[in-house]
Amino acid sequence: MDFEKAFDNFLHRSEYDRAESELFSIVRAAFLAGWKSAGGDPPSAQNILKLVKDNKE
Numbered sequence: 001m002d003f004e005k006a007f008d009n010f011l012h013r014s015e016y017d018r019a020e021s022e023l024f025s026i027v028r029a030a031f032l033a034g035w036k037s038a039g040g041d042p043p044s045a046q047n048i049l050k051l052v053k054d055n056k057e
Helices: 003-011 014-037
Strands: none
Touching: none
């Protein structure tokens, strides 16, 4: 198996997705800490998901 195929297989594993998500969380937390220490206001809470009722019935 060549490098590119092996790397592609690695990137498409659920373990990679979890690791990437955790890394994103760490980077965001570090950025937020720097933002706050520089005097910036923390971000306001935002809705992540909106439920919509289907009225077709």
